Amino acid sequence: MRLVKKSILTLAICVVLASLIVLGFEAYIQRDTAPLIYDQIENVPPAETVIVLGASVHSNGKLSPVLQDRIETAIDLYTSGKVEQILVSGDHKTENYDEVGAMRNYLLQHGIPENKILEDHAGFDTYDSMYRSQQVIGISDAIVVTQRFHLPRTMFIAKNLGLNYKGFVADKKQYETSTRLVRREKLANFKALWEVITDGEPATLKKRLE
Numbered sequence: 483m484r485l486v487k488k489s490i491l492t493l494a495i496c497v498v499l500a501s502l503i504v505l506g507f508e509a510y511i512q513r514d515t516a517p518l519i520y521d522q523i524e525n526v527p528p529a530e531t532v533i534v535l536g537a538s539v540h541s542n543g544k545l546s547p548v549l550q551d552r553i554e555t556a557i558d559l560y561t562s563g564k565v566e567q568i569l570v571s572g573d574h575k576t577e578n579y580d581e582v583g584a585m586r587n588y589l590l591q592h593g594i595p596e597n598k599i600l601e602d603h604a605g606f607d608t609y610d611s612m613y614r615s616q617q618v619i620g621i622s623d624a625i626v627v628t629q630r631f632h633l634p635r636t637m638f639i640a641k642n643l644g645l646n647y648k649g650f651v652a653d654k655k656q657y658e659t660s661t662r663l664v665r666r667e668k669l670a671n672f673k674a675l676w677e678v679i680t681d682g683e684p685a686t687l688k689k690r691l692e
Contacts, residue, residue: 511634511638512634514634518641519634519648519650523559523564523650526564529648530565530622530623531565532556532559532624533571534568534570535552535571536605537549538581539584543584548629549584551654552628555650556568556627557589557594559625560594566598567598567599567600568589568594568600569621570585570586570600571614572585572611573605574604575606602615604685606685608632608670609639610685612626612647613643613683613684614687615645618687618688618689624647624648625650626650628649630651631664631667632663632667633651634671635667635671638674638678639674642678643678
């Protein structure tokens with residue numbers, strides 16, 4: 483019985499310590515990136531490009547609510563004159579799943595000129611999108627749009643890659659999956675830390691997928 487109690491106590495201590503580490507690192511990232519994040523169009527400094535990070539697309543090509551808000555925020559920045567062009571970066575690993583094509587179609591349907599749209603079909607995750615935006619696409623000055631819960635990690639990656647990027651909040655509504663996404667983000671912070679510490683490379687550095 484004594485051994486069981488000792489094991490339970492040890493486990494409880496480990497859980498508490500792990501929770502403190504997760505919350506502490508999350509707080510550090512939020513504090514470190516706060517000066518880079520904006521939520522008012524009139525306050526965000528102008529940039530050459532707005533980068534839209536990919537998210538889920540339905541089988542019929544319709545954007546998920548999260549992705550639609552990102553795209554519409556990018557349109558707001560473009561039409562307000564804050565940016566000159568839009569880079570859509572997302573997952574297009576297979577013919578049957580194309581976040582980039584869906585975003586591009588949405589932009590065209592909403593009046594964005596084709597020559598103002600750049601595409602990165604190998605932005606498989608946040609790190610890949612940030613890394614490739616400069617090293618492959620050649621973007622040196624940008625505003626990145628994504629949801630508030632995602633922006634601190636995004637800007638942490640961009641900052642540690644030496645990118646001159648700002649972040650802009652794309653929250654236009656409440657999302658049914660918000661709780662799950664926020665919980666996932668806490669662990670994804672450590673993935674981002676590993677990527678920047680190891681100076682990792684994205685899944686591919688090709689300009690276009692074969």
